Amino acid sequence: MRRFIVIGQRAAASGDFLLHDLPGTSGRLDVLLRCLRAALLVSHGVRRDTTAYLVLLGGTRAPRALRVEGSIAEYLRPDERSLANLVRKALATAPSGPEFAAIRHGLAIADGGLDSVLADLRHATPYVLEEGAADVREQPLDTAAPAFFVGDDLGFDEVTRNRLRGVGAKPLSVGPMSLHAEDAIAIVSNEVDRRRAATG
Amino acid sequence: MRRFIVIGQRAAASGDFLLHDLPGTSGRLDVLLRCLRAALLVSHGVRRDTTAYLVLLGGTRAPRALRVEGSIAEYLRPDERSLANLVRKALATAPSGPEFAAIRHGLAIADGGLDSVLADLRHATPYVLEEGAADVREQPLDTAAPAFFVGDDLGFDEVTRNRLRGVGAKPLSVGPMSLHAEDAIAIVSNEVDRRRAATG
Numbered sequence: 001m002r003r004f005i006v007i008g009q010r011a012a013a014s015g016d017f018l019l020h021d022l023p024g025t026s027g028r029l030d031v032l033l034r035c036l037r038a039a040l041l042v043s044h045g046v047r048r049d050t051t052a053y054l055v056l057l058g059g060t061r062a063p064r065a066l067r068v069e070g071s072i073a074e075y076l077r078p079d080e081r082s083l084a085n086l087v088r089k090a091l092a093t094a095p096s097g098p099e100f101a102a103i104r105h106g107l108a109i110a111d112g113g114l115d116s117v118l119a120d121l122r123h124a125t126p127y128v129l130e131e132g133a134a135d136v137r138e139q140p141l142d143t144a145a146p147a148f149f150v151g152d153d154l155g156f157d158e159v160t161r162n163r164l165r166g167v168g169a170k171p172l173s174v175g176p177m178s179l180h181a182e183d184a185i186a187i188v189s190n191e192v193d194r195r196r197a198a199t200g
Numbered sequence: 201m202r203r204f205i206v207i208g209q210r211a212a213a214s215g216d217f218l219l220h221d222l223p224g225t226s227g228r229l230d231v232l233l234r235c236l237r238a239a240l241l242v243s244h245g246v247r248r249d250t251t252a253y254l255v256l257l258g259g260t261r262a263p264r265a266l267r268v269e270g271s272i273a274e275y276l277r278p279d280e281r282s283l284a285n286l287v288r289k290a291l292a293t294a295p296s297g298p299e300f301a302a303i304r305h306g307l308a309i310a311d312g313g314l315d316s317v318l319a320d321l322r323h324a325t326p327y328v329l330e331e332g333a334a335d336v337r338e339q340p341l342d343t344a345a346p347a348f349f350v351g352d353d354l355g356f357d358e359v360t361r362n363r364l365r366g367v368g369a370k371p372l373s374v375g376p377m378s379l380h381a382e383d384a385i386a387i388v389s390n391e392v393d394r395r396r397a398a399t400g
Contacts, residue, residue: 020220023279030279034234043353043378078380079223079230080280153243175390176397178243180278186383187390190375197376 001071002192003051003124003147004039004185005117008032009154010058015091019084026084027058031152031181033083036068038182039189041078046070047189053117054087063113065100066090067120073106114163121147126169128156129184133171136191143195148172148188150181201271202392203251203324203347204239204385205317208232209354210258215291219284226284227258231352231381233283236268238382239389241278246270247389253317254287263313265300266290267320273306314363321347326369328356329384333371336391343395348372348388350381 010027017026022033032054039052050070057063066087068076077083090103098112100120110116125142128149149156149164156164174187210227217226222233232254239252250270257263266287268276277283290303298312300320310316325342328349349356349364356364374387 020281022281023277034278037380038383041380042383043380077223078234081220081222175393177390177393179386179390180237180241180243183238183242183383183386183390186379186386190377190379190383190387193375193377 001049001051001124001145002047002143002189003053003121003145004035004150005053005055005147006032006035006039006150006152006181007055007114007156007160008057008152009157011054011056011152012059013056013062013064013091014059015088016059017084017088019081019088022080022084028153029056029084029087030080032056033080033087034180034182035150035185036083037078038185040068040070040073040076046073046076050189053120055113055117057113061091063111064091065110065113065116067100067108067110067117069106069108071106114160118163118167126164126167127172128164128169129174129181129188130171131173131178133173136172136174136188139170139172141192141195143192143199146192148185150185152181201249201251201324201345202247202343202389203253203321203345204235204350205253205255205347206232206235206239206350206352206381207255207314207356207360208257208352209357211254211256211352212259213256213262213264213291214259215288216259217284217288219281219288222280222284228353229256229284229287230280232256233280233287234380234382235350235385236283237278238385240268240270240273240276246273246276250389253320255313255317257313261291263311264291265310265313265316267300267308267310269306269308271306314360318363318367326364326367327372328364328369329374329381329388330371331373331378333373336372336374336388339370339372341392341395343392343399346392348385350385352381
């Protein structure tokens with residue numbers, strides 16, 4: 001299984017944002033929703049081998065984390081508004097502790113941030129997408145169980161960066177340009193697809 | 201300059217869609233808007249070397265085409281709703297003929313479909329993104345002036361396919377999976393970025 005973990009430095013951990021003004025009211029949750037699409041959806045289907053996590057570090061109920069498992073997720077649609085609706089409903093649930101608790105098929109929530117996600121990763125090999133790091137195309141990859149950490153439009157703060165270094169997350173870059181997080185996810189997933197196809 | 205041309209088989213060429221239900225009311229214009237973002241926006245900026253075209257073949261005022269020039273475009277925001285607003289305002293303008301007519305800085309519209317775009321491409325080298333075609337990583341690319349044609353969630357119809365073959369558009373694929381059009385754009389643009397960086 002491949003995993004993507006997107007960390008929203010100020011993304012709303014409560015559902016009190018406006019669907020018609022996500023960028024202005026949700027701490028840029030829109031960035032994370034687009035990452036969710038890029039991680040989980042392909043043409044006419046869901047990546048059943050992928051799990052995506054959104055770490056929400058903004059607003060009154062932070063930190064919280066959302067987990068969407070492609071293996072069993074239903075009703076995932078690619079447009080931002082549909083995804084925002086899905087996340088808003090999930091965020092309306094009562095606190096349940098630092099471990100992920102299922103809300104509905106494929107969707108779970110934890111009252112914790114990066115640590116809740118790290119506890120959930122088990123034996124995955126952690127990578128962190130960073131500008132200027134070694135090129136993903138030229139590095140070995142655990143294509144069976146990679147876990148890619150991705151920053152939002154603000155990148156990573158120093159605490160997160162240190163925590164990821166502490167768990168041995170290997171920095172990787174996706175090329176010479178500074179890209180949107182969702183495009184970086186699409187490019188990394190393409191690299192995993194290609195390596196898996198090449199090794200049969 | 202690089203160009204991306206996204207062809208929306210049933211995307212609304214008039215502005216009478218609902219912002220709160222783009223997928224259900226706009227002929228999947230949402231797919232094209234996400235392509236617009238992927239083609240033009242990078243982290244904290246616009247790809248000044250890129251022009252994106254949306255070919256709108258659905259609804260009462262079809263065919264029409266929209267052109268967004270990254271070199272001079274202003275106020276481009278990445279979220280779907282903002283982009284939908286931008287496009288809706290552009291579509292509210294009066295008919296002006298088959299050549300692109302400027303609406304505002306960087307935004308132009310033509311009352312024509314693929315032919316209006318082809319007439320606007322001048323000396324660009326045409327490519328068409330297709331599943332199963334030769335891998336973009338292994339093919340020569342005109343990185344100075346490529347024009348990539350991309351289908352929407354329905355792919356290309358036969359008329360479009362023939363027209364693109366007629367202008368010599370070379371088929372390219374981006375890997376083993378069938379991806380969303382916007383992800384294919386991100387991957388191809390990454391390939392162009394890499395080649396340009398490699399040749400200085």
